[in-house]
Amino acid sequence: MTHVLVVEDDGDVAAIILAKLSEQGFTVRHATTGREGLACALAERFDAITLDRMLPDMDGLALLARLRAEQIAVPVLLLSSMSDVDQRIAGLRAGGDDYMVKPFSPEELAMRIEVLLRRHGEYPDNAMLRVGDLELDLIKRKVWLGREPIPLLQKEFRLLEFLARHPGQTISRQMIFEQVWGYFFEPTDNLINVHIGKLRRKLDRPGRPPLISTIKGEGYRLDPA
């Protein structure tokens, strides 16, 4: 059972996070202050932590630093209303694994936690990645669909790799933009759609269900079928 610690002082926000994570089937622990959060994190073993950047008694980054100093390597998703790039960088430098700007959609939060969990799970990092008929050689950067090689450009490969690392999981456009391109500003929907479209044209074969589905209002999903 996945166990998540939510350190969040805003009651409304916490309620939404808790509801969403419970809906995902996670067990959730809620802490409203930094001290309480730290105590929980030190006492129990969690699979992931969502951490508010600004807590009433301490800075979220300070808490994070304490955790890392205690050799607690649990993935941490920082939540902040500070969208500035510098803030994001500071958060990631302090040992955060991902950074989300408030307000966010609970779906996006759930997606990001899933990604964090998988990233820390034991997926093959230097081998072949297989999703259904799709095969990715992560070293040679080559792709096969069935036995047919699919020529992909560098960015297309990274996009497919990112989706393939999280099969069956909806990935938002913002996440794609951050992970594949490394850009932190908001892309227009169209921009990512077009890249996905290009990738689809290379992957889809007549008579077969499309590999990448669009989840309206949320993002994309690579189906393992």
Add this chain to the structure above:
Amino acid sequence: MTMVIGPRSARALPEIRHTTTFRLVTTLGVMFVIAVIALLGLTYVLTAAQLTSRSDQVLFKDMHELAGVPRAQLPNAVDGLIVTNASGLTFYGLVGPDGRKLAGNIVLPDGVHGGAPFDLPAGSAAAVPLRAIITRLPDGTRVEVARDTSPIIDLRHRIFAIMATSGLAVILIALVAGWLLSLGPLRRVAQFRAVAMRIATGELGPRMTISRRSDELDLIAGMINAMLDEIERLMEQVKGATDAIAHDLRTPLAHLRHRLQTLARRATGAEADPDPAVAEAIVDIDMVLRRFNALLRISELEASGRQAGFGPVDPMTLLADIAELYEPLAEERGIGLSLEGAYGHDILGDETLLLEVVSNLVENALKFVNPGGQVALSVRRTGDAIVIAVCDNGPGIPEAERELVLGRFRRGSGAARTTGMGLGLNLVAAIVNLHGFALSLEDAEPGLCVRIACQGRENAR
């Protein structure tokens, strides 16, 4: 349309001429000169009159002396006076009714009557100018006394020269004093102007310096500073209100979005696509949220002024990344996307923010250019600046609107047919401003050319 502002270093004379101090000093100088001229003129007139009256007195005295002499002894008396006249400036003459000289050393031209002294120019009776008096005796004999006036005229000329010279000197002194006195206030006015220029570019922080003299300039500076404080406070208030609205509305909107999504799921089941109407609503909410985020981001950028994330950036690499990112979108819309320039230029900036700038510009260009059009990205060195340009051959922006489109939410009239946030160019302006680069929108004939003139790193602060 790019405004270039810099302090004017040279204080040219024409500029000084317009200062209040200079005008006051010169006005005073002119009045002083008039007074001096009047004073000297009066002195001159009075002195001249005095000198004339003195020589007239001499004439009268001699004439009076001769009048008391019997007619028969007049020739002797005249000769006697000539001998006793030590100065040699006085001439005497005794002329018979027939015009013949009976005695003396002068014959004045005839025809002058009456007992009043009169002037004779040089050369008429003697080589020198004369002041003369004639008395006609009952038998027609004329007794003439004349005095050489050349020393007096000489003196008058000298006085006149002295007065003219001193008058000119006074005028000159007044001008120099005016210039010197104007320098001080002008220096302060120049300071004021430099501060005002900075304020005009949107920097509301600087204030006019106030000296300890509490003069009228300090008074004005104090008033301007108070006004600026008030303007800054009001702007803060307005901006604060805007930001607060954006900030406060974001959370309920996010909640609303969440509820819509839950609703859609409940209606159709988790795996199926949500109701199209609900999906549309979610897309709309996303757009509103994006707008608010952009607004807040602009505020953050405007407020931060920080350059913490600055480092060396190769603009060509940046453009190449953006070109790669937008190539598929351009292709889909049938628009050519070209890249021109050389690698190796080095500017100091925040790469992420600059990527956002160029991305915004390309996004805009792709939005407005019709299929078949062109969007060109380029890097060029122009003088000291490295110019990043995003040019298109779309409809462009009318000159009058170019300044406006940089403002929050403003969109050109041609934008009505395309959807857009209207905040893109404003965000661009905020980021370019943060870097201290110059942004200009130009006519590409046809189309729009957005240029960002960056300082090369070797020229950076």
